Amino acid sequence: MKFYIEKDYKGMSRKAADLTADKINQKKGMILGLATGSTPIGLYQKWIEKCKKGELSFRDVKTFNLDEYLGLPKEHSQSYWTFMQEQLFQHIDIDPTNVRIPCGDHEDPEEHCKEYERELDACGGVDLQILGIGRNGHIGFNEPGESFENETHVVRLAEDTRVVNSRFFDDLSEVPTHAITMGLKSIMKAKEIILLASGDEKSEAIYRTLFGEIDSDTPASILRLHPNVSMIVDEGAAAKVKGQI
Numbered sequence: 001m002k003f004y005i006e007k008d009y010k011g012m013s014r015k016a017a018d019l020t021a022d023k024i025n026q027k028k029g030m031i032l033g034l035a036t037g038s039t040p041i042g043l044y045q046k047w048i049e050k051c052k053k054g055e056l057s058f059r060d061v062k063t064f065n066l067d068e069y070l071g072l073p074k075e076h077s078q079s080y081w082t083f084m085q086e087q088l089f090q091h092i093d094i095d096p097t098n099v100r101i102p103c104g105d106h107e108d109p110e111e112h113c114k115e116y117e118r119e120l121d122a123c124g125g126v127d128l129q130i131l132g133i134g135r136n137g138h139i140g141f142n143e144p145g146e147s148f149e150n151e152t153h154v155v156r157l158a159e160d161t162r163v164v165n166s167r168f169f170d171d172l173s174e175v176p177t178h179a180i181t182m183g184l185k186s187i188m189k190a191k192e193i194i195l196l197a198s199g200d201e202k203s204e205a206i207y208r209t210l211f212g213e214i215d216s217d218t219p220a221s222i223l224r225l226h227p228n229v230s231m232i233v234d235e236g237a238a239a240k241v242k243g244q245i
């Protein structure tokens with residue numbers, strides 16, 4: 001695993017853009033795995049800047065997002081579909097037909113999960129997966145206790161995740177209780193993974209990911225079993241591992 005410590009959020013985003021832009025340009029038909037949350041927004045802004053300057057193109061890229069709230073139609077202001085349009089897709093030259101995000105209001109979510117995984121596999125899997133991390137060590141919406149063997153599936157959200165994410169909703173009661181997420185097994189199929197983390201509140205999760213047991217208590221710890229992972233964190237998120245790596 002490669003581990004980069006950058007000064008702050010800006011530095012983390014810049015490093016992530018530097019590590020990814022050439023790969024996206026060079027691999028024809030790249031399959032890009034994308035994440036939501038506050039963490040990758042700075043990276044997406046860098047991609048947008050580069051795209052506007054003509055230094056980066058998403059014309060041949062196909063994307064698969066990690067997750068979506070169950071019960072939110074895509075037009076909902078807090079759906080991850082809306083997030084991705086606003087934070088990235090509206091501003092870059094991607095073909096909208098090449099964008100995949102789990103459907104939050106599908107009539108048969110279980111079947112939809114299977115279809116999502118099948119399509120992912122049929123494309124040859126994700127070439128480059130961008131990940132954030134939850135304070136409890138979740139990746140995508142794979143909460144502590146999730147089996148490492150899960151592919152795309154419906155999950156019940158941990159209560160602390162709902163509380164953390166309630167900052168985007170008017171009230172905790174509006175935060176969905178369930179979501180669709182690519183599973184840990186789906187994520188591990190990616191050929192390359194870049195995990196981003198910023199801020200002190202992620203430092204415990206980063207510590208456990210790197211030095212805790214590799215088990216489902218810290219879902220991100222599975223990444224230690226992957227052959228091609230880079231972690232880019234800022235000093236806040238690195239606070240508990242500095243000096244040990």
Ligand code: GLP
Binds near residue numbers: 039131
């Ligand atoms: C959310 C998402 C994750 C994300 C995480 C951290 O619940 N499902 O994919 O990585 O929580 O979010 P943030 O980057 O806002 O801290």
